[in-house]
Amino acid sequence: MHYRTREVVRVTAERYDCDVLVIGGGIVGLSTAYAITRAVPGARVTVLEKERRPAAHQTGRNSGVIHSGIYYRPGTLKARYATQGAAEMVTFCAARGIPHAVPGKLIVATGRAELPRLHALAQRGRENGIEVRELGPSQIGTYEPEVTGLAALRVAATGVCDFTAVARRLAAESGADIRYGARVARVSRRPGLGVAVRVERAGRAGAGGVVRGRVLVNCAGLHSDRIARLTGDDPGTQIVPFRGEYYELARPGLVRGLVYPVPDPDFPFLGVHLTRGVDGSVHVGPNAVPALAREGYGWSTVSPAELAGTLTWPGSWRIAARHWRYGAGELRRSVSKRAFTEAVRRLLPAVREDDLVPAPAGVRAQAVLRDGTLADDFLIREGPATVHVLNAPSPAATASLPIGREVARRALTMLEAIGGER
Template sequence: MADETIGVVGAGIVGLATAREIALRRPGTRVVVFEKEREVSLHQTGHNSGVVHAGIYYTPGSLKADLTVRGVSLLREYCQDRALPYQEIGKLVVAVREDELGRMENLYERAKNNHVPELRKISKEEIKELEPHAGGVAALHSPRTAITDYPAIARAFAQDITDSGGEVKLGFPVTGITNVPGGIEVSSGQLGVPPAEGWGRVRVDRLILCAGLQSDAVAKLAQDKQEPKIIPFRGEYMLLRQDRTHLVRGLIYPVPDPRYPFLGVHFTPRVDGTVEVGPNAVLALAREGYRRSRISPGDLLGLAAYPGAWRMAAQHWRTGIKEYRGSFSAAVFMKDAKLYVPGVGVQDVVRGGAGVRAQALDRDGTLVDDFRIHQVGRITAVRNAPSPAATASMAIAEHIVGAVFGDA
């Protein structure tokens, strides 16, 4: 129906892309985005590495693989149209030991099945031609892998929404989702505190939840099932000193361990000219715990009460200890990094920023790797949108909107 009102909870890049897709695909539909912060893209989007992933890592045929490949072309075209940064600086996925070559070969076959453009295997000598300061015995080279500015893209999406007649309600924390006759009431406010006039309750015909770090909490308001639960992992970065950034030309990544959804410590040039080293992956003590000192008793209690968290800890405690050692010691942090760029040491880096990943976890302790989207009546809940959600955001939006309106 052309006169419908569609609500979207969350003004990260996935929520904004989804709202924008509705506004473009269904003219006449009113779109309202609800965001608890006073700016868009302050959390996962705003702390993103800026990499536009080409689709190397993902299981062929998975939703993640399909949406990433589609998302890259959409994002590239959007950035070109809006004069937003999009730099194809290329990526090396480097094997530093002979025993990694089998995994690298498997990765190559997976990437070919995902139609990653111009990907090729290169020798130790060819690594040096592309990255004179890099180590490694062999690598995969993806010349079309790019970097961009995701917060700038998110702000452009928000502008597209308002230009189309939609609304982005900032400072509107969603505290209630109630089914009412013919629709849904979205409410905001603290208990016992009257909401500001015009901001307390909004009726929509359908609602899409894209709440990122808060996705399970917001889904609970919508009576969705408990699983998967969001476990926050903080990724901390070092920055190469400005006089050492010349040591890295493009993206330098390790061959990933298939047991984990994290890619390991890598070198990431940014569009502003800086070069990040990292991240590690440590359990955060708050969903928005960008600093070690940030602790949320409520988040910790929720974590302790979830059986999946204990099962995850039993499986991965050794890795967890290693990651925490790197969090407190720059020397330990840089030990892995030096395998890929041997000339870089503790003296060449300073502490950088951090991001928090919304890692979805099932009750059995399994780290959820693919996208998960639930339908609860008139509500669509994006329960897990892992990396590369930013890369795939416009394709995810197409998928969600197609599912909501039945025109996929």
């Protein structure tokens, strides 16, 4: 598709602060800004990020895994973007000297009931074009001498990187006007007049201003549904935050690469796993427990308003009714280090309770539909002059480059339509 760059810039100068206004300075928002300026070099992009740095939440608080795409149902956006995005992410990091590695991973079955699921996972991986090797119990030790199981899959394409460094580089190379400490307070959208956003400056009472854009892109992650409602659009979902708690392995030599359990097909979390990062440390986790605030990185962080939003959403109670057994196990591992250690020992018998050192937690922005369905794929919806990224869980960081291009394509299509009317 060809975009009329000169017309975009001329109209912007007359009325608007920017062509595209992106809310959210995580890896998806910054990748979108990067993709827009690559597609239309004359386009003006402004990014509003409420924190004082990029990648402060989901992007900077995960295990840093470049996912291969083996888990995702063929034909979904996750499957397509993860396999494509993994290769692109490795290339992006290599070209810019960003720390990364591709050690591969094992997905290990520790019980007989998991064997059919492991085999089905191998088939799914092959359907997604991923090289998968099935291992017997004696072959597991070739890759991970301290890991035991009945069978395993070897996925060579899985890697790790520093996603915060990736986000910083995307910000630098995008050429966008990135405004940190800029919290969105109100949004006004009127036909033919674009979108106006009232901004409050962090830590400065009464400070702020209005930023006007022709098209708004909502990549606000944990607050994406709230931003959608501020624009007047009904997202049809509620962000229900789940905290993922991590430990770091005091004896990182126990693990060479990445080791995962066989995931529960009824729940969109991968279970407690072990990840050797680019710095040589090994992260263990996460579990998944309800957070009491959207940025609730510990049990002591509570937002009554956000918690009320979760509890009054019909889908939240349907999740609880459907998955209470699973949730009870996650809560037990949250409050009991011994229980967490037991979960790890299923994969790594040599680990001891004192091997686990607490590490920073993360919060997953899980979109939940009214009927209690956990949105399992990327969810991108459009309104008048708006594009909303309403669900971008793992592997969003892996897939951020192709996701950014897709969101950019939608925003630029809107922008071209507006330009065509003039």
